[in-house]
Amino acid sequence: MRAQFVEVENVDRFLAGCEKVEHRGAPESSWHLVIGEPGFGKTRTLAWYYLQNDCLLIRAKAGWTPTWALRDVANELGLLAARSREKLYEQIVIAMAQNQRAIIVDEIDHALGDRRIIETFRDISDETEVPIIIGGMSGVEKRLKRYPQIYSRINSVTKFQACSVEDVQRCCDELCEVHLADDIAPLVLAHTGGRLREVINYIAELERIGKRSGELITADSLQGRILTNDGKSRTGVRAA
Known part of the structure; x- marks a missing residue:
């Protein structure tokens, strides 16, 4: 088997969604939601996009807390994380404002149990205007609609489907x-x-x-x- 990434139709739809976010009107409308059942290629596509575009790629985890999430972001940025959450957040905002790298958070389902986590990413995107790409299972869109201040920032929704x-x-x-x-x-x-x-x-x-x-x-x-x-x-x- 050749070790290469195949750009199937789901990838084309995903890239169209990324372009829509890139050319958005309101700066805060910088979120891109990517939905897919297991095995449809969502995570594979996010990893490929990360490598092609020098993004940050983070996987949300069961038991994530706001501080843990911020430390994961800091690690991806290569920062020596501050001990306090406030200082850590400030470090990240300064770094993100300078490099403008998009943040990809896969398995976002794990982050929705604690509202503070998703709101932390909202704060980062609002302050830095960097795109936020979140990936999750099909039911995640309904869960996000519970938070209008988050869902209203989602500029594009890409739903991964079965291959043709x-x-x-x-x-x-x-x-x-x-x-x-x-x-x-x-x-x-x-x-x-x-x-x-x-x-x-x-x-x-x-x-x-x-x-x-x-x-x-x-x-x-x-x-x-x-x-x-x-x-x-x-x-x-x-x-x-």
Whole structure:
């Protein structure tokens, strides 16, 4: 498998949302909410964007407190964190105002149990005007609507969806190091439900089979075998 990032349709929608935030009218409308179920590629995309754009990437954690969150931001900035929360916050605001690096907070669901955490990020974005990209599960948008002062700052919402057959074909073309027939992409889509993580695992197993057999992989050649969601091949089940 080639180690590269595939820009599927979800990525295109995400980048469009980032551009909308970049060209916003009100400076405080700098938030971008990214929603996706497990396996749809949300976290993978946020990590890729972080590497491409010199952002800060932080993962919210169960049990997070405002001070803990600020320390995570300070660590990403390479700061020697002050001991008091007030001084720590001041350090971060000064640094962010100077470098204008966007902050990505993945798994934001963990931060919503303590309102002070999300409001701390609001304060940072209001003072520095840096974009805030938050990623979470589908239900997180409803939870955020409980806080109008936060939700009103969300300029763009990107909802990650299951891969299309075109997405799967692109993954096959760009990732797989053996040739796959054109009828493979619909098969992969049907057996993975379009979850990107499972699509990639499925293609890796197809590549292994292709390298071992030395033959073109077609839907017909997989008759009697199904590649399951756990990435294992099992015989005795029809592939199509």
